[in-house]
Amino acid sequence: MSDRRRSPCPIACTLDIIGDKWTLLVIRDMVLGRSHYKEFLESPEGIATNILADRLVKLVDAGLVEKYPSTLVPGRDAYRLTKKGETLRPILKSIVRWGLENLDGTSIGLSPR
Amino acid sequence: MSDRRRSPCPIACTLDIIGDKWTLLVIRDMVLGRSHYKEFLESPEGIATNILADRLVKLVDAGLVEKYPSTLVPGRDAYRLTKKGETLRPILKSIVRWGLENLDGTSIGLSPR
DNA sequence: ACACGCGACTTGCATTATGCAAGTGTCACA
DNA sequence: TGTGACACTTGCATAATGCAAGTCGCGTGT
Numbered sequence: 001m002s003d004r005r006r007s008p009c010p011i012a013c014t015l016d017i018i019g020d021k022w023t024l025l026v027i028r029d030m031v032l033g034r035s036h037y038k039e040f041l042e043s044p045e046g047i048a049t050n051i052l053a054d055r056l057v058k059l060v061d062a063g064l065v066e067k068y069p070s071t072l073v074p075g076r077d078a079y080r081l082t083k084k085g086e087t088l089r090p091i092l093k094s095i096v097r098w099g100l101e102n103l104d105g106t107s108i109g110l111s112p113r
Numbered sequence: 114m115s116d117r118r119r120s121p122c123p124i125a126c127t128l129d130i131i132g133d134k135w136t137l138l139v140i141r142d143m144v145l146g147r148s149h150y151k152e153f154l155e156s157p158e159g160i161a162t163n164i165l166a167d168r169l170v171k172l173v174d175a176g177l178v179e180k181y182p183s184t185l186v187p188g189r190d191a192y193r194l195t196k197k198g199e200t201l202r203p204i205l206k207s208i209v210r211w212g213l214e215n216l217d218g219t220s221i222g223l224s225p226r
Numbered sequence: 227a228c229a230c231g232c233g234a235c236t237t238g239c240a241t242t243a244t245g246c247a248a249g250t251g252t253c254a255c256a
Numbered sequence: 257t258g259t260g261a262c263a264c265t266t267g268c269a270t271a272a273t274g275c276a277a278g279t280c281g282c283g284t285g286t
Contacts, residue, residue, distance in 0.1 A: 007156075010209045010213045010220070048244075075253060076253090090211070095127050096123045105121055107121050161273070163236075166236080
């Protein structure tokens with residue numbers, strides 16, 4: 001089903017999970033407290049619906065995210081980071097820091113949500 | 114020439130530079146002291162020649178890597194991280210750490226180079 | 227002078243991933 | 257029973273990857 005890993009390098013293996021332009025943005029959204037499919041779609045980057053669905057499945061498969069019945073919206077599912085998923089925070093943090101320090105015009109969204 | 118950014122988010126902008134399965138591996142190689150095109154090709158993940166050439170150009174364009182005449186091999190060019198490129202180390206470090214702690218079978222290569 | 231080999235790419239083409247728009251199935255509520 | 261929002265799927269066009277083979281410049285040996 002799934003591929004064999006490219007090498008035993010922790011960087012290579014980690015990139016096979018989060019090494020693309022969208023996965024970490026979905027995780028960022030969860031860190032920021034979003035949990036519904038629709039909320040992820042509303043993020044300013046504009047992820048496509050098929051890509052989002054694909055990433056959610058892969059993240060659940062990887063054990064980083066779990067689906068659970070939303071308590072706020074009855075009969076609706078939602079997503080949240082698992083304990084393992086939470087351990088990605090340091091990576092996210094180092095990336096945020098680097099972006100803020102090295103890329104002009106970036107800022108933490110005091111997003112109007 | 115280049116696209117407008119997807120959002121002002123530092124994560125999104127950073128991913129537009131290093132958010133793929135190969136870029137950080139090339140940077141890893143440079144951190145490990147490799148500097149020649151051929152050395153990058155010899156890494157165990159097996160990057161394709163066209164992808165490597167493409168990434169080197171993009172990294173130079175982004176100011177993270179610079180080309181310089183090799184002092185070891187006369188008449189040959191080599192690549193190394195710029196000062197800005199060096200600032201990626203914390204990101205790399207957080208990824209290595211995460212991989213080692215969360216992915217079975219990963220290890221720092223005491224590579225036979 | 228000239229063939230040779232090597233390193234560093236470039237090119238062609240098949241496969242896969244992404245982006246976009248539109249369609250489908252489910253469920254709570256009217 | 258109807259309606260709409262929501263959460264996906266599906267189709268298809270475009271871009272990125274992967275792989276193999278070809279090109280080009282340079283240094284060496286003869």
